[in-house]
Amino acid sequence: MRKMCLLLIVLALAAFGPAPSPKKRTPGSVTMSKATLQDKIKGGWAGQVIGCTFGGPTEFKFNGTMMNEYQPIPWYDGYIKKTMIENVGLYDDLYMDLTFVDVFEKKGLDAPVSEHAKAFANAGYMLWHANQAGRYNVLNGLKAPASGHWLNNPHADDIDFQIEADFSGLMSPGMPNTAVQIGDSIGHIMNYGDGWYGGVYVGAMYALAFVNNDVNYVVREGLKAVPAQSTFYQCIADVIKWHDQYPNDWKRTWLEIQRKWADEVGCPDGIFAPFDIDAKVNSAYIVLGLLYGQGDYTKTMQISTRAGQDSDCNPSSAGGILGTILGYNKIPAYWKQGLKEAEDIDFKYTTRSLNDVYTIGMKHALQVIERNGGKVAGDQVTMAVQTPKAVRLEQSFPGHFPTEKRAINKDLTSEYTANFEGNGFIVVGDTRPKAQMGSYEYESNYVGKLEVYVDEKLVETASQPASFTRRRYDLTWSYKLPSGKHTVRLKLLNPDSEHTVRLRNLIVFGDKPILARY
Template identity: 30%
Template sequence: MIPDNYMEKLYAGWLGKLIGVRFGAPIEGWSYEQIEKTYGEVEDYLVDYREFAADDDSNGPMFFLRALEDYGLNATAEEMGLTWLNYAPYEHGFYWWGGYGNSTEHTAYLNLRSGIPAPRSGSVEQNGAAVAEQIGGQIFIDTWGLVNPAAPERAADYARRAASVSHGGNGVYGGMFVAACISAAFCETEIGTVLRKGLSVIPEDCEYRRVAEDLIAYHQAHPENWREAFAYVKANYGYDRYPGACHIIPNSAVMVLSMLYGQGDFSKTLCICNMCGWDTDCNVGNVGCILGTLCGLEGIENRWRKPLNDAFVCSSVMGSLNSMDVPSCVTYIASLAYRIAGETYPERWRAHLEGNAARFHFDLPGSTQGFRVAMEQEQPEESLLSNWDGALKAVVKRLLRPGYAFRVFRKTHYHPEDFHDSRYDPCFSPQLYPGQTLSVRVKAESGPLLSAALYVRNRQELLKAEPEVLNAGDWTLLRYRIPALPCGCIEEAGVLFTALDGWNGTAVVLLDDMDYSGVPDYSVDFNRESVENWSPSHREISQFTYLKGIWRLEDGVLSGSCADFGETYTGGREWTDYRFTASLCPILGEAHRMNFRVQGAVRSYALELSEKGLLRLCKNRNGYEILAECSFPWETGKWHSLTAELRGAEIRVLSEGKELLRYTDGDAPYLSGCIGASVAGGSHCHYRDFIVAPVTIE
């Protein structure tokens, strides 16, 4: 049975993971001696990040879990391997791309791309023990424990399949152990019991279990001094004894040590784990998830939670999915968990788990979901955001006179300059688009008379609805349809509050149930886009993310070319029925595509200007299949306008208003997805006039 407090414990577990990653990231790869000499005792975050960039430790868990959505609740190892190909860009972002035979993930990814399916792709037999037994088998595994609460054996079975995509031997056993520990932490109260349940799912004679049991015995004999225990680990299971860039055994020893000597205390455990060094973000992230789940929200001090503000970013190939918030992840994981367990959704959370609640609901204790507050005038900002009985509470001081205003908002798009660094190369498409409708409930609790207006920032332009005067103590529902826009790029959305009276006052307002819906109505003008430099080796076209290929801007158009295959995407993964129009100008080759209903790198539809003057409707299922085709006398060096109209499983293809094809996909159709462009086989193509609009009623 799923525990009654599952949602809260799940929330604490995923928060613990993200806290651990953020805590350990600045000293990743350091030794204990380096850490002690530089910082002394590490007891809090070491860096005050402007924005914490993406990390492989959070990329993997959230995106690999999508195998259950894309391929079913009992997804196989092979299907989990396809999930790798679907969401990870080719040799940039997401993982450490350290070279074939050096980086385990890089090795497995190229195996998968070459047609070697999982679990062979990660096996000892394929790659050798030194590659297969690196740390990645456990660092990406947390969500398999979170999605199987109080079911360690089942969690371990999912983890075995997931870890085997890239690892073998102890690399897989580590994933099974961590997932089982997280699962057990939902129903146990003692860390010792959690560890025993975690070890029970892996073979008795494997090295991973032998090392862990050795440390348990050492702790029983020497329970006081964790530093002496670490000296024992370093002497017997140190990096010098294991091959590869980051072997799982030394790091697993540090994890077990920290949980034993941390005695079930969240902060103490994370600090010990971080002080030991080695692969700190990975180790502290795994331990943070186990301890967060075990201790619950009440066991995590606010000093750990506040800098996160419930937000984190990723670097998948799907840009609109890369800006995340923790409560939304909790809802996503829980919706799968109840289905796996065959249990009905609890009434308290039914609307959330069925997808009928607002995106930003603030119903989880202490949640803020990445919202911020900012003043409109030049003055010292004195503000506070917090959760107040299931709503977002903003306290803003020093509204000096009538006309002073402040914004409570959420970022819906990011740029490189927003971040402290470019670790793991995050990349983004907006989450919100012109033509969609925003809604929110607001209430003025105290302070001066206020007006409130929903607004969005389209690049540098602020667009807003007509303001409404708030009656103190009463909830007011605000709605705003963002106007259709050329060159749309919505960067933030929220509520603009303006003081209508008072002097030097303090405003207290509440927000709840902020949501957005509807079909986009906008265009992309490549004259307005730019090349964004995330690092010397990683560049993206603004609003777009790319899988592979050369994508650049030339004289106001998008240029794409490749040696084998190249793809780039923008828009929302959740878009369903829409009309997408693009203009293509083939330069070289015979495979020039506009993509739609893109769900990732191996799941999409495309219209292709193909050889012999053909127009083909294709479906990408880890390779493009022809669904239908017709004659279309396209020419190199000339522009051709194509439109795809999408209604459920039906795809209607037009050019200049004339219908060319109509096809209904009856074989597991893709019913949602974003837009993009792709080329193949050495082709080179130019693109302009990307236009997305609602489908007209026939």
């Protein structure tokens, strides 16, 4: 009977949450040489470049499906340099990080979020999803954290800060709470809720990777920084649980992730579509690679990439975290082939190369260590190691569930009216020059002025720049409407014969999932 009771307790723990962290504990302080610290910082930054380069060709080409082993992914000597020169936009994982690193370098570690927001919003690079929505908000006078809040940003739960938060952990060796604090205000420029938690988690794992070489510990302990009530925590806890149940079958865990967590609620591009840029799902693929890779760099790269979706960003994060654990010198030579040839190349839109970042990263890390109870003495560095503490609870889109995705596919020449039933909507579309309709990027000084009426009440007059870097990612949206029947009317105040405001879809939200109606 006693054995039966113990068995039931074990089964209950396995069913309702991740297994406890391993008994191995990180001491209250860790001392290492400056050379070791520098090696780990280099491993973190280089690992990002390796992962981003490796996964680049497959990015969002395997949505809702995994890439099987029979399909090769290229990797050869000279490939990193070739990609950095010929496919500069691939490295948004890096040049986005460096925007904030550069502000810290020029303005100091106490630089206000306004400086980061200004640098981010006015940078020359192209942006998408939560980043572009946040940029638009900042350029149009909405400050952080409002610029990333889900009421002002339909992409609040997207992956954006998750792919940019590496800098916070690499500045905070052994100090996950400090990493989270550094990234808090910056992450809210473009994200909120699960979108912010993606960066919280990644930053915490990087910080812990300096002081513990057990990838299982880093994954589990880092999750303590995220509140257990959040859907982000619950998703990652499930991945840890499924890994415990199926320790030799990453594809089984992938299937469980897909079955339970693949439904998109926020990002319009992923609603009722296999595309999924949600932070928690892509973070699940980072964890998938780390847990099933078990410290093997090749397995980690392969699994986090072959899981699909944002398959350059996910191996970039996994590769950076594992690179920090191992250190630069212990990243296998196979993965560093050709890297030295690329380390002096400035990332596009920056004046910083990898070699620059290695140096600046070390400088910032030493400053943060000394600010937070650590000590730098001669060639030795002592870090006051922190136990992660859960941040505040935020949850985007509560009580909002997609119920309809209605195709419009017409140009707005004067007015458009639609009736719907629900508690929110998004009108998906864009404004661009007619002469550049087939172009991936476009520039123009034209700014459409769009009046938006809900139930015949003017709710906003939205600027619609015909510029790819300044565009409003979605034309208009509104949440938290009273549940029921509504009318949305759009009125273009300044139509122009050389530009088009294209209406693509109307997405409708209700207060219950569709299946709950039956």
